[in-house]
Amino acid sequence: MAARPGRVRLVAMSEMMAPPPPTVAAAAGVIDARKSYGVGDAAVNALDGVDVRFEPGKFTAIMGPSGSGKSTLLHCLAGLDALTSGAVFIGETYLAELNDKELTELRRSQVGFVFQSFNLIPTLTAKENIVLPLALGGQEGDEAWIDRVIDTVGLRDRLSHRPSELSGGQQQRVAVARALATRPTIIFADEPTGNLDSNSGTEILQFMRDAVDEFGQTIVMVTHDPYAASYADRAVFLADGKVVGDLASPTRDTIMEQMASLGH
Numbered sequence: 401m402a403a404r405p406g407r408v409r410l411v412a413m414s415e416m417m418a419p420p421p422p423t424v425a426a427a428a429g430v431i432d433a434r435k436s437y438g439v440g441d442a443a444v445n446a447l448d449g450v451d452v453r454f455e456p457g458k459f460t461a462i463m464g465p466s467g468s469g470k471s472t473l474l475h476c477l478a479g480l481d482a483l484t485s486g487a488v489f490i491g492e493t494y495l496a497e498l499n500d501k502e503l504t505e506l507r508r509s510q511v512g513f514v515f516q517s518f519n520l521i522p523t524l525t526a527k528e529n530i531v532l533p534l535a536l537g538g539q540e541g542d543e544a545w546i547d548r549v550i551d552t553v554g555l556r557d558r559l560s561h562r563p564s565e566l567s568g569g570q571q572q573r574v575a576v577a578r579a580l581a582t583r584p585t586i587i588f589a590d591e592p593t594g595n596l597d598s599n600s601g602t603e604i605l606q607f608m609r610d611a612v613d614e615f616g617q618t619i620v621m622v623t624h625d626p627y628a629a630s631y632a633d634r635a636v637f638l639a640d641g642k643v644v645g646d647l648a649s650p651t652r653d654t655i656m657e658q659m660a661s662l663g664h
């Protein structure tokens with residue numbers, strides 16, 4: 401049956417008034433993020449109007465020259481530091497709407513963080529370090545999940561060792577397993593391979609890649625290294641506190657080209 405003219409017109413009107421199509425869902429992101437340190441002549445704009453969102457189940461590398469704002473962005477995204485202005489969200493939650501207790505709880509349950517220097521507790525065994533975020537949250541955790549993480553990370557025969565009895569690569573694998581223990585919405589990693597030899601670094605990168613491919617984990621990693629960034633699905637480039645480039649499916653070559661074009 402042919403639509404009556406009035407109806408056609410109504411549909412057209414409703415289309416005109418319809419909200420814009422939904423953007424791709426994001427696991428986390430920042431909106432017009434600004435962060436300055438110091439005042440007056442000494443002020444530094446570490447973040448100068450950054451808009452970036454991270455798709456769920458993807459591995460993103462954040463690159464840029466020294467001092468471009470990478471660590472500041474990561475720390476603000478993870479709720480470890482606060483923006484001067486703008487907004488940060490993790491999942492459905494804007495961090496500015498949380499009080500200190502709620503922010504601590506969100507960080508514990510929805511955010512994993514991997515540091516360059518591993519940051520393991522020296523007096524705890526590898527297994528105790530891995531389940532620490534669950535213990536702190538008073539949770540038992542999903543034993544089958546922890547088992548799967550431990551198997552994927554390949555540390556079953558090292559679980560009773562303390563960090564000092566493990567190599568750097570093994571310590572970082574414990575740190576990544578710890579970040580995965582709570583099945584967080586997102587894992588942030590700040591130069592996770594910076595203190596590792598190239599073989600151990602490759603193991604960690606492959607492990608993070610597997611966590612994204614097999615577990616659907618979302619990972620955002622700061623790195624200087626084009627080889628490390630080539631494991632990611634996307635590379636976002638910062639310079640002087642601004643996003644200046646965004647590459648899909650980066651390879652070492654496309655990353656080097658982008659860095660050259662930005663004068664890195």
Ligand SMILES: Nc1ncnc2c1ncn2[C@@H]1O[C@H](COP(=O)(O)OP(=O)(O)OP(=O)(O)O)[C@@H](O)[C@H]1O
Nearest residue numbers: 437438444446464465466467468469470471472473
């Ligand atoms: N706590 C602070 N106090 C003052 N200035 C700071 C502070 N933290 C960072 N900055 C400045 O903010 C800018 C961005 O620093 P940030 O550490 O985020 O850069 P980055 O890209 O991670 O550098 P790198 O690659 O060297 O680690 C730099 O100019 C830095 O000196």
